[in-house]
Amino acid sequence: MTDSNVGSFKKALAGESLARLERHGKWMFFRLSGGNTLVIHLGMTGRLGVFAADEALLPHTHLRLALDDGSQELRFVDPRRFGELCLYSPDRWSERFGPKKLGPDALKITQRQYHEILATTERRLKAILLDQRSVAGIGNIYADEILFAARINPSRRGCELANAEVASLHQATGAVLRQAIRHNGTSIRDYVTGEGVPGEFQEFLRVYGRAELPCRVCSTPIQRTRTIVSGRSTHWCPICQ
DNA sequence: CCGGGCCTGCGG
DNA sequence: CCGCAGGCCCGG
Numbered sequence: 274m275t276d277s278n279v280g281s282f283k284k285a286l287a288g289e290s291l292a293r294l295e296r297h298g299k300w301m302f303f304r305l306s307g308g309n310t311l312v313i314h315l316g317m318t319g320r321l322g323v324f325a326a327d328e329a330l331l332p333h334t335h336l337r338l339a340l341d342d343g344s345q346e347l348r349f350v351d352p353r354r355f356g357e358l359c360l361y362s363p364d365r366w367s368e369r370f371g372p373k374k375l376g377p378d379a380l381k382i383t384q385r386q387y388h389e390i391l392a393t394t395e396r397r398l399k400a401i402l403l404d405q406r407s408v409a410g411i412g413n414i415y416a417d418e419i420l421f422a423a424r425i426n427p428s429r430r431g432c433e434l435a436n437a438e439v440a441s442l443h444q445a446t447g448a449v450l451r452q453a454i455r456h457n458g459t460s461i462r463d464y465v466t467g468e469g470v471p472g473e474f475q476e477f478l479r480v481y482g483r484a485e486l487p488c489r490v491c492s493t494p495i496q497r498t499r500t501i502v503s504g505r506s507t508h509w510c511p512i513c514q
Numbered sequence: 515c516c517g518g519g520c521c522t523g524c525g526g
Numbered sequence: 527c528c529g530c531a532g533g534c535c536c537g538g
Contacts (some may be wrong), residue, residue, distance in 0.1 A: 299533080317534090318532085413533085458532095460532095461531080520534090522537085525528105526529090
């Protein structure tokens with residue numbers, strides 16, 4: 274942000290209070306009393322947490338919001354700055370986050386919605402799961418883990434799936450994400466919860482990051498490629514999936 | 515669909 | 527020093 278952007282950002286936030294907090298997929302929407310929305314996305318290395326107001330700032334702290342009791346503040350820290358921190362007017366918000374722009378939340382999607390998304394596309398499943406306009410909230414780790422749990426090959430095309438496979442994908446999506454949440458997420462490198470605690474789901478990964486290690490189900494070496502979705506690594510078991 | 519870009523930090 | 531990373535956007 275330039276200095277003048279920081280100035281107008283502060284001005285727009287001055288005197289506002291938080292009316293409501295929403296989340297859809299990986300986006301957090303802070304609905305403000307005046308009608309605008311503060312949007313926060315953690316990107317790769319973002320962290321949102323409550324800190325004591327007198328605690329030293331971590332490097333790359335981009336936002337500090339005072340909380341009511343005055344002794345604490347909400348801070349947004351993001352070394353890599355792949356996250357988003359932006360204030361939207363109602364119109365601009367609808368334009369950017371309207372129904373066409375964000376698929377159903379991965380924790381709430383129904384099997385029927387999954388069916389509708391998949392039946393009409395020839396895209397590969399891995400690409401569909403990573404596309405936030407199809408399903409919102411799944412990233413690279415969880416896409417691989419969900420497809421393994423569903424026993425579906427990441428290269429399969431959406432429209433090829435039988436109803437039973439759609440059901441399996443739907444079930445696996447909820448199961449993997451809920452299990453990951455229960456374990457405070459996956460800490461491979463940087464990730465920590467808002468409280469600064471590393472997650473533990475990395476202990477439970479069955480394919481992600483396990484290239485050439487034996488499949489936990491059938492012992493076949495896990496495969497890894499970057500060609501299914503270019504630029505992103507994909508891991509799978511060639512036998513189970 | 516693909517490749518490149520955006521950033522920083524870390525491990526090999 | 528290089529290559530790589532959990533995300534997403536853009537242009538071709």
